[in-house]
Amino acid sequence: MEKPEHQTPENQKPINQPNKFAQWLKTSITARMLMVGALILVLLIPLTYVNILIEERAYRQQDVVQEINQKWGNEVMIYGPILKLPYKTYSETSTFNEKTKTYLKETKTHLNYAYIFPEKLDIEAAVKSKTMHLGNFESAVFTSDMAIEGNYQKPDLIAKGIKSKDVIWEKASILFRTTNLKGIKNEMKITINGKSYTFETNFSDKASRNHLDELETGFLNEELLKTDFKFKMNVTYDGSKQIQAIPVGKTTTMKMSSNWADPGFIGNYSPDDETRSITKEGFEVDWKVLSINRAFSQQYLKKIPHLNQFAFGTKFVVLVDEYQKSERSAKYGFLVIGLTFLVFFLIQTMSKINIHPFQYLMIGLALIMFYTLLVSISEHSNFLKAYLIAGISVVLLITLYSKSILRNFKFSSLIGLSLTALYSFIYVIIQLENYALLVGSIGLFLILATVMYVSRKIDWHNG
Template sequence: MEKETNLSILEKFQDWISRSTSLKLLVIGFIALLLLIPQALITDLIDERQTRLQETENEVTNKWSRAQTVIGPYLALPYHAYREVLSNGESKVVKELKTAYFLPDLLDIKGDLQAESLHRGIFNVVVYRGDLDLKADFSSIALEKLDITAEQVLWDQATFLISVSDLRGIGENPDLKLNNVSLVSEPFTDTQSNLRGLQFPASLDPVSKDFTISGKIKLKGSKEFHIVPLGKTTSLKLSGNWPNPSFQGDFLPEDRVLNDEGFESTWKVLHFNRPFGQEFINTLPNFLESSFGLSLKMPVDQYQQSIRTSKYAILIIVLSFLALFLMETFTKRRIHPLQYTLVGFALVLYYTLLIALSEQFGFSLAYLISSFATVGLLAFYSKSLFYQFKTTAIFTGILSAFYLFIFVIIKQQDYALLIGSIGLFVALALTMFISRKIDWYKK
């Protein structure tokens, strides 16, 4: 008799465990938290694949040519400076060789950037070939501003310089002319200002002091192109075949035209828009701080979007478990915690499928395929849980709405917070409305 009583108590305890709503909710919540562990591993996988993409980009650009920044042309004039020093109580005049730098009064650059995509394995890297037409007018060499006289200047040792951030991008000898006279180019490196590029030695007429540099440069680069506004008036006009460039730097274009065929953009920068003057002695300012231009990066980064999608994993898991629990409550079909776990694993595995497919087909198509496969799998599995087609169809529709909701948030970056907040409010309101008649103390 005592044995039967003990057995009855044990059976009642097991029955309470299997039917307790509160305990069931705690178990479901614990399962959802445990699923964050594999989800964190998947996030690490996405980070690893993104790092691999960056390594591939660096490898390709190191062999092709890196992002280019063009500074120039500007003029370097060596001159003799004299200063008085005391030596053994006697005053002596010492002659020193210094360099004066002059920036152009007018700098006009027209460029055409033809972008192409280089493939390395499953990754694509954007590179470009550019044709630059340069014109720089030095109409006033203001020696007096630096307290230099024309007699001090070594006019036959003048040099025009064009700094190029990566000299490997110069594919042909530049065709540059000084007042319609061709100049010979040589490489230079200025360790003091950390600039490198091309120099064009020239013998200048000290009487004229009106010089025009013009010509063409063919340049290769990758992802980004910038110039520095050296002229008192700097004009830049860029065109190319990349449909969606990103404009960067201290100055945005005054006019731009973007379409599927490419882009056209124009800038105009005046000398008082920048933080440096026109004349310098021996040292140059940090020109790179005032550079501007554009980026030709890939418009869709599947890894960045996959990471953003994975951040909503806990939301998808919780909402899916909530929908499954409510349907379990209304249909009186008891779902085992192991079955919740299997559903959770399918929801987590979705992100691995997403990142693998996005590397092959792009993010949008990968999202469609992954969502369709996951929702289809869970719909098939839920049929064995609920048996009824209507209940299975409702659960499938709810899951589809969840994934569509996340996709809209990912694509609408500017309104992601607004859409997400409204969506969660609606989900909470529907849950409260649907569950309002449930007697939580009944079980």
């Protein structure tokens, strides 16, 4: 028999030679820290897409709300009534005559308009509110019955340099400006000293009126303007979002009552605190604005001023914005991933249990799934229920997964408790507004103190 050929070291194959890089990852604390940090940065990519998803759903909600409002009726703003008085002004021109060598004077007459606000304006609005749904989205809409009354003093333009003989009294009319003509549900009339006048839409010069449509009556009875007179009118709106009024009366009062439990008072003036009443069944509030409280006068020549900035009223909106809360929750995604990985890292370092980078990646993806679950469930339920379902699902998933990784009930329980505390802490911060920064800062301080205490005995110099 032939002897086996002797193998030299050159033609021998290495058997079970350990991978130096893999060994370094297992034994070096620095390597594990770099690996965990790199995975956190990688997971920021899907977390960014989650934020984009939330923004897209929020924009979709806005589109649907706008669609609901357009079908039902838009926001309401009233500006008026306003007395419109035509008057004459005169201008003289001189023309030189070459034949007679003299100047010929010619007087031209110009037609202008004066706009006079009422002496007193009282508005009473009874608002019935409800929510309308389209798919998974909802919007607040209302039907408002508004009773408007007040009085005018005998018109006098002497202070503006207009003589009574130059006023065309027989062509006076009443203007009323408003938004949401589509939402008006009754015939628009104004009663002056017992005589009724019907409003008609005037579409001229719309762009100069700050998106307010103009209604105008026919010519008033001239006899009405020779003394003080009272007016009253009623208008019913189907609207959404808000109701506002411009305080054109020298004294303006508005009383508003509604079954809406979460009103937002907006505009340039606040309602009276002493008469304000807000309960679960609705609210009832009063405003009173005096001429001394506003920076505009009662009479204007040639054109009506834009006074939208002086409007006041109530906002009717669905205050619970699930997407805003989801967005705020997702902003803490980096913190949740970082702290969860930190807990696993500390357990791995102190117990010498090996955790593969792929397992870290799976845990990170499970944490990101929390936000997609939160958004999708909150579209069909309230935020608290969605948060509980998403949180419990992710905590159980990671706890059970960590038990198979760490092979230790104590460590997996610690992971579950840590995640529960972290998600509870974030939920509390989301609910807070004025104290969110304070509570968040204290919470992060306590987390940092805990990490410092737990890691104090780790030998960071070894590896």
